[in-house]
Amino acid sequence: MTYYFDELIVSEIRKKNEVALRELYKTHYPMVVHLVCSNSGTEQEAKDIYQEAVMAFYERVQQPAFTLTCKIKTYLYAVCRRLWLKKLHEKKRFNGSIEEAESFLGVEDEMTTIYEKERRLKRMGSSLNGLGEPCRSIIEDFYIKDSSMEEISIKFGYTNADNAKNQKYKCLQRLKKLFFEDFNN
């Protein structure tokens, strides 16, 4: 089966075309709002869940081995549904079942990766938050934004790159401690 529109979206997203992502996002958002809001959720919660699913999809599309096995809509619905069930379960408010419009095989494996990733991202977020400034900015600049040590030492006003390196090293050690301590608990 081929889904021409979906194929187009996927190939454009692979090229990191922002417009395609935007269109994808807009197209399926109402469906998820409906799903969440008609199952004791708010629009804010729908937004969070939907973004999570879209990001998971986006990241999956970036993988070289990715092929489209079903409609994007089906994928997003299945993932959102599972995410929302989990959320409801955590809220201990769930005592029914959200009807499945289309059964989507293979979403089980997908969910484990999504949950794992979510967990790891959360840990990283809280570890970075626990780091405090200027550590956080230094670390982010160096590792995420790929700035050089020279740029960093100028930006943060260190007298030379070695001081900055020293500071970065200490920060990294602290982050390591925070991250793995949290992560393994």
Added chain:
Amino acid sequence: MEMEMSELIDKYVKGQLSPEEMKALEEKARQSEIFRKIVDDHVELVDAMVEYGKRMELKNSLDKVHSDMEERVVPIQKKQSGWKKYWPHTAVAASVAILSVVGTIWVNNFMNSAQEAEFKALRRNVDQIKKSQKILEKDIAETKKKRKGFAGNYAGTCFMISRDGYLVTSYHIVKDADSVHIENEKFGTIRASILFNDPANDVSVLKIDTAIWSLPFTIEKEEANLAEEVFTLGFPREDVVFGEGAVSALSGYNQNPNSYQVSVPVNPGNSGGPLLNNKGNLVGMISGLQTETLGAAFAIKSTVLLEIVAGDSLKQVITLSRQNSIRNANRVAQVKQWKDYVFMVRVFKN
């Protein structure tokens, strides 16, 4: 030392090492377990950071898309100023609405409990009649010798279901009775004993020591049909009274599946009376009426009666009639036959 190592691994992660350095590092990792662990942790940490960075970037762009999307719904948001302006009015309106809703619910509940259909047992309190009877007694000197004090506290109806002297009536008539007497034109007054009570179905089985040759009717084993014509005989007063109507529902009070609703005019005293169909067969027994609904009386189904009299709980075998000799007779002839087997029940209690 460690710092230098960390720097080296940073370079490794970022792919900035020369092939020789890379080889040296990998060799070292192969040899030293501890070093490998440090490298792995470092790599994992950096990976997680990079992932986090990408995710944040993606989230930002999605947030932007989302806010763009919501901006289009601006008209609704602009109304917020109107909402702010009118919120006191709205609050008042809302509180009135809530009050009225809550009030309605409360009143409804209250009314429901008050209006709960009262199920009035058709038990005739004879005390009132006794009074007027006493006045009559004064006038008729003859009555002195007979009947004096012989009016039970309660009266109802019962009828024969077998030729060996078994009768059924409503449980609410004979409940807590000290003694039960039954009476009609043919048999006169007979003392009856209560054999079995089924309060759940409001049925009692009575026994008299009189046997007869045969009964002219049978008990229907099938449920009656809706709109089927039925009639009854009972003792709402000292004389037997005929009433007719139809089966108006196949369930009774509160959807009780063991009863019919019938449109037969009944009065206190009709309880325990037989409900008969066109063939003169027994289809039920009058048990009560609903006070707030006009013309809604209830009758226990003959199938339920059969279960009781034929069931094990009675501990006695009742010979039920198998033949109906009045099937083709007209209503008058049927009633003429039937009224010999319908009795007034007098119950004495202290």
